[in-house]
Amino acid sequence: MKLDAKIPSGPIEKKWDKYRFDLKLVNPNNKRKFDIIVVGSGLAGASAAASLGELGYNVKVFTMHDSPRRAHSIAAQGGINAAKNYPNDGDSVWRLFHDTVKGGDYRAREANVYRLAQVANGIIDHCAALGVPFAREYGGLLANRSFGGAQLMRTFYARGQTGQQLLLGAYSAMMRQVAAGTVKLYPRREMTELVMKNGRARGIIARDLVTGKLETHAGHAVLLCTGGYANVFYLSTNAATCNVSAAWTAYKKGAGFANPCFTQIHPTCIPRSGDHQSKLTLMSESLRNDGRIWVPGKKGDKRAPGAIPEEERDYFLERRYPAFGNLVPRDIASRAAKTEVDAGRGVGPTGQSVYLDFRDSIARKGEDKIRGEYGNLFDMYYQITDENGYKAPMRIYPAPHYTMGGLWVDYDLMTNVPGLFAMGEANFSDHGANRLGASALMQGLADGFFIIPYTLGGYLAGNKLEDVADSDPEFRQAAGEAEQKFKLLLSARGRKTPSEFHRQLGGVMWSECGMARNEASLKRALVKIPGIREEFRENLVVGGGAEELNQTLERAGKVADFIDFAELLVRDALERRESCGGHFREESCTAEGEARRDDAGFSHAAVWEHAGEGKAPLLNKEALEFEHIKPSERSYK
Amino acid sequence: MSDNKFSVTVRVWRQAGPGGKGRMESYKVPDVSPDMSFLEMLDVLNEDLVRRDESPIAFDSDCREGICGCCGLVVNGDVHGPDEHSTVCQLHMRRFRDGDVITVEPWRVKSFPVLKDLVADRSSLDRIMAAGGYISVNTGAAPDANAIPVDKDDAEEAMDAAACIGCGACVAACPNGSAMLFTGAKISQLALLPQGKPEKARRALAMVEAMDAEGFGNCANEYECEAVCPKDVKVANIARMNREFLLGNFLSKR
Numbered sequence: 001m002k003l004d005a006k007i008p009s010g011p012i013e014k015k016w017d018k019y020r021f022d023l024k025l026v027n028p029n030n031k032r033k034f035d036i037i038v039v040g041s042g043l044a045g046a047s048a049a050a051s052l053g054e055l056g057y058n059v060k061v062f063t064m065h066d067s068p069r070r071a072h073s074i075a076a077q078g079g080i081n082a083a084k085n086y087p088n089d090g091d092s093v094w095r096l097f098h099d100t101v102k103g104g105d106y107r108a109r110e111a112n113v114y115r116l117a118q119v120a121n122g123i124i125d126h127c128a129a130l131g132v133p134f135a136r137e138y139g140g141l142l143a144n145r146s147f148g149g150a151q152l153m154r155t156f157y158a159r160g161q162t163g164q165q166l167l168l169g170a171y172s173a174m175m176r177q178v179a180a181g182t183v184k185l186y187p188r189r190e191m192t193e194l195v196m197k198n199g200r201a202r203g204i205i206a207r208d209l210v211t212g213k214l215e216t217h218a219g220h221a222v223l224l225c226t227g228g229y230a231n232v233f234y235l236s237t238n239a240a241t242c243n244v245s246a247a248w249t250a251y252k253k254g255a256g257f258a259n260p261c262f263t264q265i266h267p268t269c270i271p272r273s274g275d276h277q278s279k280l281t282l283m284s285e286s287l288r289n290d291g292r293i294w295v296p297g298k299k300g301d302k303r304a305p306g307a308i309p310e311e312e313r314d315y316f317l318e319r320r321y322p323a324f325g326n327l328v329p330r331d332i333a334s335r336a337a338k339t340e341v342d343a344g345r346g347v348g349p350t351g352q353s354v355y356l357d358f359r360d361s362i363a364r365k366g367e368d369k370i371r372g373e374y375g376n377l378f379d380m381y382y383q384i385t386d387e388n389g390y391k392a393p394m395r396i397y398p399a400p401h402y403t404m405g406g407l408w409v410d411y412d413l414m415t416n417v418p419g420l421f422a423m424g425e426a427n428f429s430d431h432g433a434n435r436l437g438a439s440a441l442m443q444g445l446a447d448g449f450f451i452i453p454y455t456l457g458g459y460l461a462g463n464k465l466e467d468v469a470d471s472d473p474e475f476r477q478a479a480g481e482a483e484q485k486f487k488l489l490l491s492a493r494g495r496k497t498p499s500e501f502h503r504q505l506g507g508v509m510w511s512e513c514g515m516a517r518n519e520a521s522l523k524r525a526l527v528k529i530p531g532i533r534e535e536f537r538e539n540l541v542v543g544g545g546a547e548e549l550n551q552t553l554e555r556a557g558k559v560a561d562f563i564d565f566a567e568l569l570v571r572d573a574l575e576r577r578e579s580c581g582g583h584f585r586e587e588s589c590t591a592e593g594e595a596r597r598d599d600a601g602f603s604h605a606a607v608w609e610h611a612g613e614g615k616a617p618l619l620n621k622e623a624l625e626f627e628h629i630k631p632s633e634r635s636y637k
Numbered sequence: 638m639s640d641n642k643f644s645v646t647v648r649v650w651r652q653a654g655p656g657g658k659g660r661m662e663s664y665k666v667p668d669v670s671p672d673m674s675f676l677e678m679l680d681v682l683n684e685d686l687v688r689r690d691e692s693p694i695a696f697d698s699d700c701r702e703g704i705c706g707c708c709g710l711v712v713n714g715d716v717h718g719p720d721e722h723s724t725v726c727q728l729h730m731r732r733f734r735d736g737d738v739i740t741v742e743p744w745r746v747k748s749f750p751v752l753k754d755l756v757a758d759r760s761s762l763d764r765i766m767a768a769g770g771y772i773s774v775n776t777g778a779a780p781d782a783n784a785i786p787v788d789k790d791d792a793e794e795a796m797d798a799a800a801c802i803g804c805g806a807c808v809a810a811c812p813n814g815s816a817m818l819f820t821g822a823k824i825s826q827l828a829l830l831p832q833g834k835p836e837k838a839r840r841a842l843a844m845v846e847a848m849d850a851e852g853f854g855n856c857a858n859e860y861e862c863e864a865v866c867p868k869d870v871k872v873a874n875i876a877r878m879n880r881e882f883l884l885g886n887f888l889s890k891r
Contacts, residue, residue: 141786380727449776
């Protein structure tokens with residue numbers, strides 16, 4: 001596999017400008033002759049479709065939902081970062097770049113991160129212009145807040161619904177293009193195959209989820225904006241239908257999958273209540289601005305939280321990380337909670353949670369102020385747990401939330417498969433081994449609004465693309481493969497449902513490859529997962545037919561891909577014998593139990609290459625160079 | 638965690654496909670935990686149906702935290718169930734008792750045809766959005782975000798309207814099947830913000846026209862829409878829509 005990141009030469013501040021200048025342009029009148037396939041309509045997909053439509057490209061957008069507005073970006077709560085420096089607290093493009101590289105534990109590509117920080121300000125401008133109702137001060141200007149992992153106030157927000165408001169902004173911009181005729185929507189469609197011709201991505205096979213019919217769609221480029229794979233853990237904060245299938249299909253067609261073991265566990269989720277649980281609910285970590293996290297100092301202390309006196313409480317984050325306290329990055333906060341719970345100091349009926357306490361901030365600011373800032377989160381907590389967070393501390397526990405790994409992309413956001421681009425959470429590029437709070441929204445919109453409009457044009461203008469038609473044999477063959485896949489799933493006559501397999505897989509992933517991993521646990525997982533796959537083949541039950549709305553069949557397809565993908569994730573975790581960011585290898589830690597990176601051995605992106613069914617995948621490496629932000633120990637003490 | 642399990646019977650609308658005839662069917666669900674969400678109870682029932690080689694009940698849901706707007710069921714006659722200002726995915730079984738018979742139906746609205754069982758087609762709402770639910774600004778053209786101050790109260794009111802999740806509950810609850818709360822919320826949000834003002838007349842006219850073309854009814858003045866709205870979007874938005882529509886008619890150069 002050839003990995004050319006295409007990082008432009010020259011000083012980092014000038015790279016993007018120079019690169020954009022060097023890119024070939026598509027004549028405005030020719031743009032409509034190019035068919036662009038966008039899979040997924042979250043922040044990355046909707047913003048890409050909108051901006052490409054504005055330029056005049058002929059865009060087709062595919063979403064598995066009934067409406068593009070349902071994509072899981074909608075659920076992001078906390079905010080979006082930019083280096084506007086409106087609060088005058090010392091922010092700059094350089095500092096946002098620095099924080100993102102450091103926050104990612106030095107496993108991201110400097111040039112990409114710098115560009116992200118550079119274009120971030122434009123996102124805020126554009127979203128304000130699109131009518132996103134950001135929080136404002138009385139003077140009418142935008143409000144900022146500080147957010148997990150940042151020591152300054154660079155986060156813009158719209159109450160606790162920032163993702164919703166940004167997605168609706170991007171969606172509305174896209175709907176404007178639908179009206180203009182440049183974007184055509186294909187809702188309730190699932191991409192089932194990527195179609196290749198002469199080594200290039202030239203289309204997809206999509207299944208109409210209502211009729212079950214397979215459709216062929218040809219185009220000049222395919223943009224995968226299909227989100228992350230946290231549902232490989234079954235229980236995660238992702239929506240029920242989030243999946244890895246589109247990316248997995250691309251991987252099987254030759255796209256490299258980078259750093260799958262970089263998964264983020266979010267510290268402030270509502271704990272699990274029982275086996276029936278279908279998902280975990282995240283509460284924005286903005287709660288950590290005012291809530292204090294603690295456990296009883298004594299193991300097995302069953303007293304009600306209010307009955308535990310101050311001196312018998314252990315505010316473990318404030319104790320261990322005095323400089324950042326409750327605002328340490330997500331990976332650190334999550335692991336610290338796990339340490340307390342594993343030591344028997346967890347609280348609640350399961351003992352699998354820690355307190356998040358607003359008593360002091362309510363005393364300081366008043367309940368009304370707290371309600372104004374976090375009311376919707378307290379309501380959500382009440383609805384799910386039947387407990388009042390204003391009166392007693394909330395209980396939280398970490399849950400899988402975001403995945404930094406994804407399809408390998410170059411500076412153009414193109415995978416190693418020509419014509420196949422990956423954007424937003426679906427790619428691997430900007431967050432390294434750990435994503436900072438409020439950076440996912442920034443990246444999704446940066447990719448779609450401000451990067452792909454340029455780099456896609458460069459690809460289209462710089463390559464001679466032959467005509468393709470969806471009657472070409474490549475399409476017929478891919479459609480045949482897709483049909484076969486569904487036939488196989490439906491032919492199983494076993495006793496276990498797709499969800500049961502998913503739960504089983506998730507259990508293995510969480511216990512053997514979750515917040516902490518070691519060689520033995522990972523090797524156990526590599527035995528258990530093929531066992532699940534084997535049983536899946538023999539003992540699956542789906543029912544119904546292929547040519548109808550069949551949600552069990554949809555789930556079966558996703559679970560099948562998750563099982564295969566899980567093995568790659570574990571393999572990557574096993575291969576990376578260092579701790580960095582969200583990837584914590586117990587063998588690689590300091591005497592105090594903090595993560596220890598191994599820059600000599602692992603300062604690279606691990607890019608996995610499909611070698612064929614039943615064969616071990618091949619590992620390729622993209623070495624990471626740090627010219628500007630010298631790797632240092634990521635200390636938040 | 639609770640071991641106080643109980644059992645309920647659900648009476649569910651079953652319909653094989655678009656345009657087909659449907660019927661109510663009853664299913665017993667044993668071992669319901671009060672901590673389960675309502676949709677998790679349906680998941681458990683569906684798992685059983687699949688194992689018994691019966692057809693599971695199709696329903697839409699995704700985020701299960703009340704924000705994506707996918708889910709939408711009528712539970713015992715209540716749109717999104719008995720809890721106020723909530724989506725059905727946030728409804729928990731602790732609201733029910735042992736032996737309860739629970740009736741579950743899809744949105745019953747002419748403009749939301751049922752595709753299967755409890756799954757309705759709400760693409761008509763997307764078409765209303767395409768008619769004008771946006772501000773016409775191209776990527777890259779925006780001035781600095783702080784170049785245009787926005788009155789904080791207006792921004793807050795715009796946010797109240799923008800909180801709409803597009804679930805369609807307002808339409809399902811309206812005796813006339815009106816989409817005026819949905820449409821009014823978007824028109825309000827954008828009319829309140831200075832960025833949206835230049836095209837507010839055009840927008841109001843186009844969105845109202847699209848709403849009518851999709852076959853949604855007129856406001857019934859029952860305020861049922863506000864009562865069931867998961868995000869508590871206010872009927873005042875309908876009044877603003879009507880104002881904007883009237884003004885638009887006066888000012889329109891069309």
